[in-house]
Amino acid sequence: MNTAAPLPGLTHFLEVCQRHQILLEKEPPTHPVPPAGAPIAGLPFDPMLAVIHSRIGHFRLAEGLTLLRLVDAQGFDLHQVNERWRGERPEPLRSLLVFAKEDLLAYYYATVPSLADARGCQPVVDIDVHAAPHAIPVASDVERFFDTYARYLEALVQSPGFEEDGFAALVFPWDVPELLAADRPLVELLRAGRFDFLLPRDEETRQWVARVVDAA
Amino acid sequence: MNRENIGNGQALLLALLLVGCAGAMAPGTGGSGYEEPTGSWEEARLAEVETALEHLWSIAEGVDREGARLSFTFWVHGGALTLLEHRREQEGRAEGRAVEESSFARRLRPLLTEYLRGKTGEVVVTLRREESGWVMGSDATHLAPRPPEAKTWPVNRRGVSANTRAEALAMASRVAKLLPVPSRGAASLRVEVALEDDRFTDWEHQGYEVTRGGGGPLPLSEKSIEQFARVLLPFTHGVGRRTLYLELHGEHEEQSPTARGMMTVARTRSPASPPEMDPDFAARYRAMHEDILRGWREGVREGAELLARYTLEEMALWYVGGPLTRRAGLLFESVAPTVTRALRRGGTKAAGWLHTSLRRLPQAERAAFDRFWTKVQMEGAEALSHAERQELLTLMNRIERLVRQPLGATERRRLRRLARESFVKLHPGLDELMRSKGPYELHHRRPLEYAHCFPEEDINALDNLSAVGEEIHQGINRVWTEFRNARANPSADEVDKVVDIVDRHFSRWYAQPHAPGESAEAMADATRLAVKEVERLLSGR
Structure with missing residues (x-):
């Protein structure tokens, strides 16, 4: 992808963050960005993520979402996190490429190289490694992930419980299946069972997937 | 300084002097820490004065014998008056001239007004009946700690509600029945009446005595009962649970069909705080x-409006500290035994538990909970209709089922976000310190997936949370993974044993900033040793 390519999802996301003043940290790019498909800890770098990193180096939201840096002086960056991830995680989580996490909690966001489309763009999953580690799909590509997340943030700050429960008033992605359903390619991937190798086999997940598909 | 027979000018001067020397309390937080209602403080203070004048007059107007002496001990604080004691100290002899309420109020108002302008402490107001009217005096020299039932805020309301008036009359009738008076004789009674805010909740007999023998028992007159109620009413302005100790005297004069009664002593007694109360x-x-x-006394009746300025955390504290918790066993033990046990512990632990449990309810159910609990706190459980009571029971049963079932992925994530919010709010310094070397995460020492094994505990309690470096957290999670893979449904005891193993091997990293890659060897050793201990625990060796 051309680094000048438009990124409406990311633009929407940053605009929402700024409007609601939930951007705690935002840094410009400071290091050369690996080209699309370049190996990051042995897995191909997502082309959309490559373009995103050419526009923004790092962010952290008050809501928790945090984009990993390409290079971090404290050693918690895209390369090193994925190196450790590869060494510590069993399959199928091992073959995911982590690019973001939720601040202070063991929830991560990763692309799925094995499900890359013809352009090389990878879907995005949400990974929980607190208890039995598992992942659930949240977007058909990184751009759509930011667009969906922007709409989630809008819904969150407008939700009736926001004043009382703050960022716990709506939980991404569980409380917003209808927002994910707007990502039609994601729904198609779900319908085709492409994420089945990652999905936990519990009733809550099954029902949630059904709600996403039904909402579409 | 015991002053009597002094003119209004002198009383004012002395009152002003007291303002300066007795811990003057500027209108502000009223000692409660809450913000004062802007603009209405002066109005509220004046309402306090007028209400006190009404009460004092209602007691004094029936006393017309020259030489009779009444005393009223108030606690004055931040512009609020709370009556602590009333005594009818001396009976008069000859009947004095009639006194107008307006002249009584005109003379007493400046005295009370000045005390309320800034004084904090005890004030004794004495009234002595002379032939032409009442002579007023006051004494503010007695030093005493603030009794818990004393208000610290003035209430912008005149008088009392019709409901409170009816309750006082009902209690006066009940008390009067305990004092049968022998014809041509006399009797005395001691009794304790329980109060919760404005409400009379109970009474207890403390002793009856015939002080002068005579014939068969006679009831007290309606006028006496009305007089008792007038004495009870000013005591309904206090705060919280307390008892009112009463001494009553009754006597019968020949020819009269009923006996005459008077309340000679009425004194509040604060309940001792439970020793375990933080x-x-x-x-x-x-x-x-x-x-x-x-707010309630000033006419706000909607629970949502009364509680609008409070966070859910504060509301949980209020719910737990109030009378409903004490009565939880009676009200809903059968449908919510775990909830009842959790609440009965009282204090911060119960409030934290309730706070977390309520946050698991949808907004509509939380609103219903607020509505019912507020009603019970302010009006008593009796105020709930049958339908409301059933709805409350259903709600309590819903919480009971919630805390006993395993948390789903959505709830776990919601609770983790809530834990993060409260942790960072309470430990901003630690948050900054922990970020100084690398990313950190919040570790639930008892994991959320086992919260249902400890339904009476607040899984998000601060003592269940530790800040650990991200890698350390992964090491801890590996230990739990071993346990989880071997035990699908562990007991609470087994979970706590693993908590203990994890704490022993990893607590050196709790609340310690940690850089990625740092102490990798020690962490690997800790993980290996902890996993071995878990294996031993599971094999029963």
Whole structure:
């Protein structure tokens, strides 16, 4: 992808963050960005993520979402996190490429190289490694992930419980299946069972997937 | 300084001097820590004066014998008056001239007004009946600690509600029945009456005695009962639970069909705080309760409006500190035994538990909970209709089922976000310190997936949370993974044993900044040793 390519999802996301003043940290790019498909800890770098990193180096939201840096002086960056991830995680989580996490909690966001489309763009999953580690799909590509997340943030700050429960008033992605359903390619991937190798086999997940598909 | 027979000018001067020397209390937080209602403080203070004048007059107007002496001990604080004691100290002899209420109020108003302008402490107002009217005096020299039932905020309301008036009359009738008076004889009675805010909740007999023998028992006159009620009413302005100790005297004069009764002593007694009560919790509850009660007394009836300025955390504290918790066993033990046990512990632990449990309810159910609990706190459980009571029971049963079932992925994530919010809010310094070397995460020592094994505990309690470096957290999670893979449904005891193993091997990293890659060897050793211990625990060796 051309680094000048438009990124409406990311633009929407940053605009929402700024409007609601939930951007705690935002840094410009400071290091050369690996080209699309370049190996990051042995897995191909997502082309959309490559373009995103050419526009923004790092962010952290008050809501928790945090984009990993390409290079971090404290050693918690895209390369090193994925190196450790590869060494510590069993399959199928091992073959995911982590690019973001939720601040202070063991929830991560990763692309799925094995499900890359013809352009090389990878879907995005949400990974929980607190208890039995598992992942659930949240977007058909990184751009759509930011667009969906922007709409989630809008819904969150407008939700009736926001004043009382703050960022716990709506939980991404569980409380917003209808927002994910707007990502039609994601729904198609779900319908085709492409994420089945990652999905936990519990009733809550099954029902949630059904709600996403039904909402579409 | 015991002053009597002094003119209004002198009384004013002395009152002004007292303002300066007795811990003057500027209108502000009223000692409660809550913000004062802007603009209405002066109005509220004046309402306090007028209400006190009405009460004093209602007691004094029936006393017309020259030489009779009445005393009223008030606690004055931040512009609020709370009556602590009333005594009818001396009976008069010859009947004096009639006194107008307006002249009584005109003479007493400046005295009370000046005390309320800034004085904090005890004030004794004495009234002595002379032939032409009442002579007023006051004494503010007695030093005493603030009794817990004393208001610290003035209430912008005149008089008492019709409901309270009816309750006082009903209690006066009940008390009067305990004092049968022998014809041509006399009797005395001691009794304790229980109060909760404005409400009379109970009474207890403390002793009856015939002081002068005579014939068969006679009831007290209606006028006496009315007089008792007038004495009871000013005591309904206090805050919280307390008892009112009463001494009554009755006598019968020949020819009269009924006996005449008088209340000679009425004195509040504060209940002793339970020894286990955390003073900080008690103080926070007390301040919040008075603030809500003030709104209630000023006419706000909607629970949502009364509680609008409070966070859910504060509301949980108020719920737990109030009377409903004490009566939880009676009200809903059968449908919610776990909830009842969790609440009965009282204090910060119960409030934290309730706070977390309520946050698991959808908004509509939370609103219903607020509505019912507020009604019970302010009006008593009896005020609930049958339908409301059933709805409350259903709600309590819903919480009971919630806390006993395993948390789903959505709830776990919601609770983790809530834990993060409260942790960072309470430990901003630690948050900054922990970020200084690398990313950190919040570790639930008892994991959320086993919260249902400890339904009476607040899984998000601060003592269940530790800040650990991200890699350390992964090491801890590996230990739990071993346990989880071997035990699908562990007991609470087994979970706690693993908590203990994890704490022993990893607590050196709790609340310690940690850089990625740092102490990798020690962490690997800790993980290996902890996993081995878990294996031993599971194999029963």
